[in-house]
Amino acid sequence: MDLLDPDTKEKIWRWDGFDSNLGNRNFVIHAILNTTFYGSDTRRLFAVNLETGATKWKIDTDWSIVSASNGALFYSSNESYYQPKAASLFKYDPVHDSHEVVFKIPAGGEWYNFLESCTSTYNENGEEILYFIQAAYRYDPFGDKTILYCYNNDTDEVLWLYATDNPMASSKPPIIDGDRVYFGTVHNMYCIEKATGALIWVEKRTRLDGYNSLYRLIDDKIIRISSEGYFKALNKMTGEVIYEHQYGTGYTDDMEYLNGRMYYADGSQLNIVDVATGERLYRWETKNKNVDEPAFINHVALDPERGVMYVSDWYYINCIKIPD
Numbered sequence: 001m002d003l004l005d006p007d008t009k010e011k012i013w014r015w016d017g018f019d020s021n022l023g024n025r026n027f028v029i030h031a032i033l034n035t036t037f038y039g040s041d042t043r044r045l046f047a048v049n050l051e052t053g054a055t056k057w058k059i060d061t062d063w064s065i066v067s068a069s070n071g072a073l074f075y076s077s078n079e080s081y082y083q084p085k086a087a088s089l090f091k092y093d094p095v096h097d098s099h100e101v102v103f104k105i106p107a108g109g110e111w112y113n114f115l116e117s118c119t120s121t122y123n124e125n126g127e128e129i130l131y132f133i134q135a136a137y138r139y140d141p142f143g144d145k146t147i148l149y150c151y152n153n154d155t156d157e158v159l160w161l162y163a164t165d166n167p168m169a170s171s172k173p174p175i176i177d178g179d180r181v182y183f184g185t186v187h188n189m190y191c192i193e194k195a196t197g198a199l200i201w202v203e204k205r206t207r208l209d210g211y212n213s214l215y216r217l218i219d220d221k222i223i224r225i226s227s228e229g230y231f232k233a234l235n236k237m238t239g240e241v242i243y244e245h246q247y248g249t250g251y252t253d254d255m256e257y258l259n260g261r262m263y264y265a266d267g268s269q270l271n272i273v274d275v276a277t278g279e280r281l282y283r284w285e286t287k288n289k290n291v292d293e294p295a296f297i298n299h300v301a302l303d304p305e306r307g308v309m310y311v312s313d314w315y316y317i318n319c320i321k322i323p324d
Helices: none
Strands: 002-004 011-014 028-033 036-040 044-049 055-060 066-069 072-078 087-093 098-105 112-122 128-139 142-152 157-164 175-177 180-184 188-193 199-204 211-218 221-226 230-235 241-246 256-258 261-266 269-274 280-285 301-303 308-312 317-321
Touching: 028 066, 028 072, 036 066, 072 112, 087 112, 098 112, 098 128, 098 142, 112 175, 128 180, 142 180, 157 188, 175 211, 180 211, 211 261, 221 261, 256 301
Parallel strands: 066 112
Antiparallel strands: 002 011, 028 036, 036 044, 044 055, 066 072, 072 087, 087 098, 112 128, 128 142, 142 157, 175 180, 180 188, 188 199, 211 221, 221 230, 230 241, 256 261, 261 269, 269 280, 301 308, 308 317
8 A cells, every 4th residue: 555645646655564365455444543544454453654654553353343433443353254253342542552342242142243333422421422333143043133332431331222123234333413323224224312222213225225334414414325326315303315316336435525515436437416406416437447347446535625536446546626
């Protein structure tokens, strides 16, 4: 992985902390906190100095989901993707350079357990309240479940949980907005009362396709993208569908928002959508359409100061002028 000067395209440093003996070398940057970025492959989590490219630390995880919230890093260690074992949620404090186990699901039973991304808040007593998701599946009898936890990290107490029999959507932390919590599964979108865990509304899929892991809260709308490429807006208060348009394939990374527009890469195309109306304003296709894997592989990075956006496919980093 290289860090480039955006004006000259010159390489500032190169980082290659991968173990070539591992089969999967796909690397994802999850968060940047101060002068450190945190990224992972499917087996390890790395902290890398953003100024020098030096590895500060690395730890072994297994299928870790990572999120940053309130200046801390939360990551999971799902001990085996293929065995019904324990799953743990960790918190890393960059100020004190400390790792702690926040919550653990013990080994045993028939479920294959995962702990998903976490959102951190503080109550009126200064206690840290965490919202995170347990996802699980089993083979015999076949089943799925996704459970939202509200957990007091200072008193080590589960305050409430909300359980569904929906498959996990994976990787996106719950959204906290006032007295409500929003989270999604493959099939549905949920709005939960923050104080009690009571259901306020649920929006259920109306087609055979499911949702991917993407959802964002923008003003009065929850924005989601389905596995068939439908760009959907829900009223955050009621869950009613405001609009829904099919713009892609559903093969998407994350969405970026700027000045009323949503930017996201979907398969071989980059879309810009007006969030207020749902109208697609811009569509740009990778120039590598004729290769075996023409898809963009990372989310769009916006640089408003320079008026450009960056997105990479399997072969090139593309620098594109942000349209007026």
